[in-house]
Amino acid sequence: MTAAIGGGRLVVDGLEKHYELDGAEVPVVKGVTFTIEPGKFYSLLGPSGCGKTTTLRCVAGLEASNGGSISLDGTVLSTGTRHVSPDKRDVGMVFQNYAIWPHMTVFQNAVFPLQVGGGKLPKREARQRAMEALELVQLDAFADRPATALSGGQQQRLALARALAHRPSLLLLDEPLSNLDAKLRDTMRNELRRLQQDLGITALYVTHDQSEALSMSDRVAVMNGGRIVQEATPRELYYRPADRFVADFVGRVNMIPAVVRERGAGGALGLEAFGTRLEAAEESGSAGAGLAIGEEVTITFRPESVRWHETAPDRPNVVPGRVVRVEFLGEIVEYEVEIVHGDAAAGVVVGRGAPLDSPATGSACFIELAPHACRVLAS
Incomplete structure (x- = not known):
């Protein structure tokens, strides 16, 4: 045949x-x-x-x-x-x-x-x-x-x-x-x-x-x-x-509660989450379109889009945290970071990366969430 x-x-x-x-x-x-x-x-x-x-x-x-x-x-x-x-x-x-x-x-x-x-x-x-x-x-x-x-x-x-x-x-x-x-x-x-x-x-x-x-x-x-x-x-x-x-069923995902604070050019959103300001570069016609100022929403992003840093880079969407779990999975390492706001924990983010470039459990770090990787969904 x-x-x-x-x-x-x-x-x-x-x-x-x-x-x-x-x-x-x-x-x-x-x-x-x-x-x-x-x-x-x-x-x-x-x-x-x-x-x-x-x-x-x-x-x-x-x-x-x-x-x-x-x-x-x-x-x-x-x-x-x-x-x-x-x-x-x-x-x-x-x-x-x-x-x-x-x-x-x-x-x-x-x-x-x-x-x-x-x-x-x-x-x-x-x-x-x-x-x-x-x-x-x-x-x-x-x-x-x-x-x-x-x-x-x-x-x-x-x-x-x-x-x-x-x-x-x-x-x-x-x-x-x-x-x-x-x-x-x-x-x-x-x-x-x-x-x-x-x-x-x-x-x-x-x-x-x-x-x-x-x-x-x-x-x-x-x-x-x-x-x-x-x-x-x-x-x-x-x-x-x-x-x-769909976000939760198709693959591993982070879901973070947030509030819409402002709308920018091209449908970009300014949000409040973890007690700080985050940006999401939403596309026209996406799930984030039409959301009202003050509306409660959910920010979703995949673990592989998370980046960790020892010092804070001068870019948007960088939040401080502490590594509470590191799990070696062979081709990747999965880590869990407790986000810190002031003296209190404000949430948890799961990230994934290469085994040779992973944070250590208990260490302080900064988590970067690229705006283009953040998806905003109505809660």
């Missing part, structure tokens, strides 16, 4: 899904809308119970929706009254538990979807496609091996080969890396993204792991309570969160 498969355009519009519980309707997906352009990698990210997997299962046809519509390349797959069965949708799916058939060999697992149902192919063509899919994931040498003799990573790749064997225009992935150990998960994450790009296939990925979503996706939709609360590129999502939930 050296040539690109090509990808379809998925449109989900106002998707609704509820379950019956004790005679009452319990909404799980509430008006979810998004579009995935052909060949793009799109992730649904959120905590357990947010509706992301149910959304994926509705797209796959494993769940019937209660409202809204789902279409793939202009073909309507689902409405509140119409439901195309999974086997008649041009999709492939990789499940969280891989769903490998233990009584079959590697080859038999890969070829099985091509031998049954409406997608049944002539025996020779089915064998060729199955072997191409196994070669793609570097399992062709294990074709005759029992599926149960594969490692966890190999089973994940077999599940992927099986999903790709019939060359779908949409690939659905439901937390496929969650059962792997950390190092293998990183390796498979890179392999999966490379395959998706090489094949040009459209992918919808579900995960609760923000590192997976940020590193693999062209766009990410964060879900909470059955709704999409923000959709953006990974970089925008990380550095420009729409609200406190």
